Amino acid sequence: MLLSELLKAIDYISITGKTNLEIGYLAYDSRQAGSGCLFVAIEGFQTDGHIYIDGAVDSGASAIVVEKDVEVPPGVTVVKVSDARKTLALMADKFYGHPAKNMTMVGVTGTNGKTTTTHLVAAIWKRAGVKPGIIGTISNYIGDKIFPVNNTTPESLDLQKLLSDMVSEGVRGVAMEVSSHALSLNRVAGVDFDLAIFTNITQDHLDFHGNMENYLAAKAKLFQTDIRNAVINGDDPASAELIRVCRGKVYTYAIDSDADVIARILKSPLGGWALQY
Numbered sequence: 326m327l328l329s330e331l332l333k334a335i336d337y338i339s340i341t342g343k344t345n346l347e348i349g350y351l352a353y354d355s356r357q358a359g360s361g362c363l364f365v366a367i368e369g370f371q372t373d374g375h376i377y378i379d380g381a382v383d384s385g386a387s388a389i390v391v392e393k394d395v396e397v398p399p400g401v402t403v404v405k406v407s408d409a410r411k412t413l414a415l416m417a418d419k420f421y422g423h424p425a426k427n428m429t430m431v432g433v434t435g436t437n438g439k440t441t442t443t444h445l446v447a448a449i450w451k452r453a454g455v456k457p458g459i460i461g462t463i464s465n466y467i468g469d470k471i472f473p474v475n476n477t478t479p480e481s482l483d484l485q486k487l488l489s490d491m492v493s494e495g496v497r498g499v500a501m502e503v504s505s506h507a508l509s510l511n512r513v514a515g516v517d518f519d520l521a522i523f524t525n526i527t528q529d530h531l532d533f534h535g536n537m538e539n540y541l542a543a544k545a546k547l548f549q550t551d552i553r554n555a556v557i558n559g560d561d562p563a564s565a566e567l568i569r570v571c572r573g574k575v576y577t578y579a580i581d582s583d584a585d586v587i588a589r590i591l592k593s594p595l596g597g598w599a600l601q602y
């Protein structure tokens with residue numbers, strides 16, 4: 326794909342060099358850079374991708390995306406942006422042909438219950454004859470095939486490659502755990518979710534977010550995308566804020582609160598609850 330085509334997916338500050346370059350693949354790890362590569366320099370928490378630009382160029386990268394002013398050899402195109410993480414996500418979505426648009430996308434966020442919820446959604450699809458995909462904390466699934474994971478939500482480039490593979494494998498619905506980290510770091514930018522589900526929020530990940538307000542604000546980003554529908558736990562005090570900012574039609578569920586769907590506990594044996602809806 327030409328760099329000029331990839332640039333249509335993003336906002337940029339400046340471009341130095343040619344844009345009619347053929348881009349064979351994208352990379353955010355300089356060790357993966359090679360001939361025809363577009364290298365995106367991301368400033369992370371442990372290191373800064375900008376210090377590896379020389380290595381990426383020496384390996385053959387023909388274009389780089391940066392947030393800082395850098396010097397590169399003649400013939401290397403430099404694209405300067407304000408947010409390299411978001412740029413990587415949007416370029417990856419463009420490069421892989423917007424794979425999420427070809428499947429029903431369900432995003433599940435919350436402190437607890439994400440894995441269980443994604444597997445329940447996938448089981449419903451499977452029973453209905455729809456080949457499901459799961460992107461989760463423990464494993465990723467393409468139908469019955471299981472793949473290991475490194476992050477709760479993959480880095481955006483890896484996510485778009487996975488979604489593209491799912492399309493190729495005939496997956497029609499994807500149930501995806503969407504972590505607050507991923508939302509804060511724009512890993513799911515460019516993914517069009519059809520449905521967003523909120524399970525709950527408790528004091529967790531505050532080492533990253535700093536306080537509960539920031540933690541909730543991160544999760545709220547999922548509901549501020551152009552989703553069609555949302556399913557929200559009405560028993561959680563945070564539900565009011567998520568309902569307020571949600572852009573899609575909201576359906577609530579609860580046990581103790583008034584909601585669209587209310588569960589009643591019929592019995593609570595040692596083996597698990599028996600509920601009636």
